[in-house]
Amino acid sequence: MTTRRSAGYAAVLAVPGMRSIFVAHTVSMAGTVAAQVALSILVFERTGSPLLSALVLVCSFLPxxxxxxxxxxxxxxxxxxxxxVVCDLLSAFCIALMLIPGLPVGALLGLLLLTGIIAPIFAGARAASLAHLLPTDLFPVGRSLLRAISQVTVLTGFALGAIAVAAIGPVWLLALDVVTFALSALLIGIGTPYTPPGERQRNTVSDSLTGLRYLFTTRRLRTLILLTWVAPAFSSVPDGLAVAYTAQTGAVAASAGALFTGYAAGTVLGELVVARFTPSVRRRLVVPLLIASQVPAIAFLATPPVAVAAVLLAVSGAGYAFNQAIDPMILAAADPAYRGRLFTVQTSGLMAIQGLSIALAGLIGTFVRPHLTIACSGILGTTIVLLIARQALERTTSGAVTSRPG
Structure with a gap:
């Protein structure tokens, strides 16, 4: 059995090629977050429109x-x-085109849409390569490390990005993002082992739709993926209402940053702690972690002050580590030939459902008091997540790898 020490992040980074993958992820993620800040400011400077500036984030996730x-x-x-490597270079090329002087705002947003289309393909290929290069016990720890890096980068990137824009300007920050993508491509190209491709049955679109059909017609796989979407969808509701909730409590608007920070910090802490446990312990923690991801929102019924609310969201963020037990179940339930498509769809669905959840929370929050909206999402989220988890954790023969669809 894998020991706690051997199952940690150090064991993942000791596998050949892993250091390059994770350094590349850190570099490109930092550049991407900084570029979102730079592009938002650049669009606002050119147009003076808060709506067009906000569309930068929409165009980052929508594709x-x-x-x-x-x-x-x-x-x-x-x-x-x-x-x-190709995804990194294409992203670098798209960002480089944004540096053309006088480029219309529509073209800037169009190029951002293209990078958003590339991003899930990159994420799917990276997860598939981790599944190929890492031992089964270390695969969930590897994905956990990716999530932890992402949260730390988001936690610091927006603040540092704003400082960098003030220091060197948005154009130079975009140029820096081109460099980060190029550096990521170099690190992956020279530092990671070769992994073989899968079979090509038809064309890209047909194969993609076949993978989608395989995912949604394989009951156990479908349920597991749905669980990884629904839990964060409900726990993301406070993000969409952070500013409104802060105003409701009478605190200054800047205090809303504590709510975003609390959730992200809790996510990182949860990933770090759970990564130290053995696979059997992680599996036993699935339901407690799922409950932790949802129940804190119910406490918003009492309209806690911002500091307490931030702690509640930190607990909710820590619950996101339930994925460390679900990831190996997904891997065991899926035909290896579909891993890339599976992880691409999982990433895409997660981003889409979180964006939709935050948008709906904002809409409902205009008619219902923010604290009630958040609390209701906690009640509904706890109920639905536990119902899905009950199905996902059943020991049935459907957990075995099924035959490929035609």
């Missing part, structure tokens, strides 16, 4: 659905290392 559904098979049809 995930398109890339995940139509192009997911790219992650399986070609060697993962080649897909990752």
């Amino acid at each position: 995930y659905a398109l890339g995940g559904v139509v192009l997911s098979s790219i992650a399986d049809r070609f060697p993962a290392r080649r897909v990752l």
Whole structure:
């Protein structure tokens, strides 16, 4: 049995090629977050429109659905290392085009949409390469490390990005993002082992739709993926209402940052702690962690002060570590030939459902008091997540790898 020490992040980084993958992820993630800040400010400076500036974030996430559904098979049809390098270079090219002086705002947003289409393909190929290169026990720890890096980057990136824009300007920060993508491509290209491609049955779109059909017609796989979508969808509701809730408590608007920070910090802490446990312990913690991800929102019925609310969201964020037990179940339930498509669709669906959840929370919050909206999402989320978890954790023969669809 894997010991706690051998199952930690150090064991993942000791596997050949892993350091390059995670350093590349850190570099490109930092550049991406900084570029979102830079582009938002650049668009606002050119247009003076808060709406167009806000569309930068919308265009960053909206294309995930398109890339995940139509192009997911790219992650399986070609060697993962080649897909990752090409995705990085295409992203660098799109950002570089944004540096053209006088480029219309519509063109800037269009280029951002293209990078959003590329992102889920990159994420799917990277997850598939981790599944190929890491031992089964270390795969969930590897994905946990990716999530932890992402949260730390988001936690610091927006603040540092704003400082960097003030220091060097948005154009130079975009140029820096081009460099980060190029550096990521270099690290992956020279530092990661080769992984073989899967079979090419038809064309890219047909293979993508076949993978989608395989995912949604395999009962156990479908239920597991749904669980990884629904839990964060409900726990993301406070993000959409952070500013409104802060105003409701009478605190200054800047205090809303404590709510975002609390959730992200809790997520990182949860990933770090759970990664130290053995696979059997992680499995036993699935339901407690799922409950932890939802129940704190119910406490918003009491309209806690911002400091207490931030602690509640930190507990909720820590519950997100339930994925460390679900990831190996997904891997065991899936045909290896569909791994790239599976992880691409999982990433795309997660981004899409979180964006929708935050948007709906904002809409409902205009008619219902923010604290009640958050509390109701906690009650509903706890109920639905536990019902799905009951199905997902059943020991049935459907957990075995099924035959491929025609």
